[in-house]
Amino acid sequence: MSTRKRGPPPPSEPPPPAKIPSTSQARNRSPRPVYFHINKIQVGEWSQDSSLIEGLKARIYGGADRRLVWELDHIEVGIRKIEIVLDNVCSMQFSFGSNNSTGVMEIELEKPPQFFLETSSDGNKKVDDQPIDDFTKNTSASLYRHHKLFFGNDVLTKIRKTIVGFKRPEWDNVLNRPFPSKPELQFQKDEEHNQGEDDADAAANVDLNAAVQDGV
Known part of the structure; x- marks a missing residue:
């Protein structure tokens, strides 16, 4: 029977190095x-x-x-x-x-x-x-x-x-x-609001002109 001593077990492979993120990724x-x-x-x-x-x-x-x-x-x-x-x-x-x-x-x-x-x-x-x-x-x-x-x-x-x-x-x-x-140049909802006001003013002017023509 051989009495030769066995050497230490071979070292396990080291884990792969951690992947360092690029500057943009970080x-x-x-x-x-x-x-x-x-x-x-x-x-x-x-x-x-x-x-x-x-x-x-x-x-x-x-x-x-x-x-x-x-x-x-x-x-x-x-x-x-x-x-x-x-x-x-x-x-x-x-x-x-x-x-x-x-x-x-x-x-x-x-x-x-x-x-x-x-x-x-x-x-x-x-x-x-x-x-x-x-x-x-x-x-x-x-x-x-x-x-x-x-x-x-x-x-x-x-x-x-x-x-x-x-x-x-x-x-x-x-x-x-x-x-x-x-x-x-302005947000749409504000333009719609302003347009609504303009339409209301125009309608009011039409009513006023009609009233003047009717002699009211």
Whole structure:
């Protein structure tokens, strides 16, 4: 009988290395937004410039929570927000100024956005968004489809690269649509409401003219 000692068993094969997601994949799964400083916002009759009193910031969520948020951080009022879900965006375009001047990001909406005021509780540990009414001049953001945001050219370039880098068909569809996709500058329901008022005024004028002709 052989007394030769057996050596240790061969080591088992190591598990395959974990697959490291690409930067775009990690960004798509991240709930954290990407922030960009806004120089100016313009919607219909309302415009707001960034200042020491009220800073402007854009939040872009590229993962499952696909939305755009314009933040207005006033030193007295607090942080007010205009929030747009991506499904509500008809089209989007970028216009770059010459000689490193201001560039413009334009958004066309299907329906009015939502408005929030950021509030905090529990010693500023918990932050909530409280729904508020449209705070833009003459409720412009509830009437007009187009949002124009002004950035430095370098910032606008980063924004476009960020959105393209999401590699999501939902974002690609928005970027590939013609801008504007619709001729109307205002939301349809408001136009129908205004048209109804015009029709009522026209009918009233007809009745008044008939009454005058009848000598009433």
